[in-house]
Amino acid sequence: MKRELLVGVLAVSLAFSTWVAEPAFATGTNPEKKLKEIQQDKKKAKTDLNKTQAELNEKKKKLQALEEQVGKLDEQIASHTKKLLDNQKLLEKQDKQFKETLVRMYQKNELDYTAQLLASDSFSEFLTRYETLRVILKRERAILEGYIETKNKIEKEKAAVEAKKEKQAPILKAAQKEYQSIKSVLAKQTNNLEKLEHQEELTKEAIEEKNRLVREANGMYSGRGTGVLQWPANGKVTSGYGWRSGRMHEGIDVANSIGTPIYAADSGTVSLTKSNPGGYGYYVVINHGNGLSTLYAHMYRSTVTVSVGDKVRKGQRIASIGNNGRSSGPHLHFEVHKNGNPVDPMKYLP
Ligand SMILES: [Zn+2]
Incomplete structure (x- = not known):
């Protein structure tokens, strides 16, 4: 090879290397290296994301369990409320009946006490009659008291359930907050991964473009023409x-x-x-x-x-x-x- 040609080729090589470097990667970084870095970042981002996803699943399970518990408490409260309403109806009915019996007794026995006493064939007959009425009254009163007792018992139970629910409320709230915060971390990480994937795509394109330019350049030195001529001289x-x-x-x-x-x-x-x-x-x-x-x-x-x-x-x-x-x-x-x-x-x- 002639010395001038060697110099020419060197000059061309130099010109060519700058020509390739400039348009493909203006930042001057090596795209293959950049791609490797992005892929490493991506791998780490994926690992982080999977970890967060696992954590989120766990928190979700915990939250669901808590929500289920509170739901059961709500069901119990509703059931107690219904029982109380039912009992209240019975109680009112019994109360009414008790009062009516009282009135009846009063009218029939107390008011006419003397009359009854006098009307009785004997004092013992009066006592028997009086005792019978007393037993009836006592029994109705017992029923009424039973309803009142039931009412108190249900109210007590309901209050206990409500207290339990109240105690659960801050725990549930904390779990919800925790879940939301991890969810937002997951969203950020997903966004980050998407950005890296986009960068990877762009870098791959840059490499593809660079390789295309290199292939073209190789073609120039392979002795093959492009098929498009340029003017061989000015004039x-x-x-x-x-x-x-x-x-x-x-x-x-x-x-x-x-x-x-x-x-x-x-x-x-x-x-x-x-x-x-x-x-x-x-x-x-x-x-x-x-x-x-x-x-x-x-x-x-x-x-x-x-x-x-x-x-x-x-x-x-x-x-x-x-x-x-x-x-x-x-x-x-x-x-x-x-x-x-x-x-x-x-x-x-x-
Ligand atoms: Zn000619």
Whole structure:
């Protein structure tokens, strides 16, 4: 490899490495490293999340158990309330009955006490009658007292249940608070994990983009063209492709001063460098490996920096404009061959 070419390749490599680094990762960080870090963070975030989820499940179980307990207490209170209502009805009924009996007794016995006494055939008969009524009254009063006792008993039980519920209330409240706080931690962690997943996605895309650029760059050095040509030199097109004064002009002429750079129109491999003093002067052919070849003519040998077999990159300088061979002034004669036949270069140039 010629020294100039080596320098050129180095320069191109340097240019290329900055070119790759700049657009793909402006921060200057290595995306593979970043991805690894994100994935580690993600792993940790997942572990944390699972822990929190387990904790939340446990708290939920505890909360549900407490809620169930309070629910049972509520049921008991409701049942006691119903029992009290039922008992109250019986109690009122009995109370009424008791009072009626009292009134009846009073009217029949107490008021007519003397009359009864006098009306009795004997004192013992009076006593018997009086005793019977007394027993009836006593029995009704006992029933009434039974209802009152029942009422007191239910009320006491109900109060005990209510006290129990009251005692449970702060415990339940604390459990609810605990559950809510862990739930919010879980929400934050879920959000964090989602963010990391998004970052991972973006980093993966950055890596994919970088790898694509590297593949493209490799393609440039593999001697294969992109299929899209660039202008091989700055200048004025002084002659086009086609018939010109009775003979075929198989390329275009780009006129400019001697020493103007000539660039490879596309990436490829130099397939020919040749001197033809009576015609093309010193000329170069590049094979682009996709059916296309380009030819550059009228240069001086000393300006040509490539040799046969060299892989060139699209836009790489290969020579300078000369006025060598059958040439009426400094210009580049440029040809494009498709599958070995010359075609109009203008069809391939932007
Ligand atoms: Zn020409």
